[in-house]
Amino acid sequence: MDNKNSRRRVLLALSLAVAGLCAGGSAMAQAKLEKSKVTIAVGGKNLFYYLPLTIAERLGYFKDEGLDVQIVDFAGGAKALQAVVGGSADVVSGAYEHTLALQAKGQQYQEFVLQGRAPQIVLVVSNKTMPNYKSIADLRGKKIGVTAPGSSTNIMVNFVLAKAGLKPSDVSFIGVGASAGAVAAMRSGQIDAMANLDPVISMLTQKDEVKIASDTRTLKETQAVFGGNMPAGCLYASTAFIQQNPNTTQAMANAMVRALKWLQKAGPSDIVKTVPESYLLGDRALYLAAWEKVREAISPDGTMPADGPRTALNTLQQFDAEIRGKNIKLDTTYTNAFVQKANARYK
Template structure:
């Protein structure tokens, strides 16, 4: 009986791939991401490394860029189909007349930390002190840049009051802070935890905790997600469903996983040479990762307010915020994989 049960379980696990292989409109999908090693995108890596995409009949190619803005450019330019990126880009793209739709969430909160360099700003008192300073972001136009602008606006500063420098999301960002090339940084884990551990960062704003993120943004601020041009989503519903299924399974696996489980799955390069720091970063980021892929209904309004605070043209725009996301695929995925 035990052997029969194991065989049955194996057959059940294989069924999704057989079923979807016949109906997928586009089995080969290219996903563009900006900073794949970040915990912000951990569900994407887990889905890839644990074979969840393959289980859905998908052949997924993930292309990594220096930041979310560049990943978005890849989809706009046609070299990728889907973006694994920040939710707020869907709002900006509708405003630009190139509508995008998010269909599965990776992050409940932005996980972005704004901190200053203790070496170059030892007398830092408030965000207003950043005027005239050099601030590192993953890439200009990315979510780290958007949050920086939002925090500056709340302090009465304009985006042009600081010099923004793209430093990436890995060792280059760490080196830029430690060498004093930048006075502050808007970045994510594991970069942030690595800088904290070495005393090269003083945290000013921390959105790794969903409650703190809601205080900063005034509501739920959805973060990493999979999104694509609306025509792609509408023409490839089975493909989008398969992508969503894989991501929801990854989300749920992460919620059950301990640091040791994560270490075994992610590529060695993600650890930035220090496993202990990576573990600390995972524990700090885990509360901000989505447990089930659902996008909070009020999230689009929060993201719009944040963007509008630094873009007067957006403030006056009449956008359909319900069109920038859907939970329809996520609901089906949670029904299909209630336990991941």
């Protein structure tokens, strides 16, 4: 009888200890969210540039963090930015350099998890309307397609033009989006050149419809174009939002870091099974071939590279009069604090 009672007491003590650990673990894992419903604005969600966002959404990583995330897709990053500035979205999944342009206008925004460590943007020239293209200088007076005016694709072209001695006003920019519409605009001859991303670019290069003028899909190519590591897609929000919602911001960073780590290990079939069918643009093999070209550009852990912010600022200063000469405080435009905690949690 004593032995039975002793065993019961031990079992009860063990069960209470386990329950306590579980409760304590969940409390440690999930601090109370200041805001559980979050709207994220993105410009061209189907692009590989934003693939980590789609993975976090499709695999339920946001939900695992207690978040109810609504993702609103726009034609380009500039439009997504307008949504946050206008108050219809909380966070942008967009290009880091927008935080610099905003600070130049007196608005404080901050990046808190990096999706891409290379822009993946490719400038291509039409073989149909410019069969004799030789150099960037030949683009003077031409129509160039970008995802949306003012977006990261537009910024990349401006920089490449500046290196060749051309100003943005020397060409005409036309917003063509980031999917089938962009392909159609090039094929129909509406534009002479285009800055866009995969899988759009691969759809045009596979049939030799365009020639590549400048490419930033790999780290080596990116460093050759920009002179250093150029941070690309990220999640950013107003500094006020981040300060008022640190636990919510941490939850988003956690979900994104999980997605980035999943992508490091994912095979082709994993990708195809996870993304919406519409992302494949009707050609699964092409989509996977394009993925292999940009895979290196995805951040492995969400961390901003040390030289990234300075490279982005130097790029904008080449052609943007609003930023040139302004005292931009780079250390306030990004933070690795949330990513560091996320990486400690998700190995």
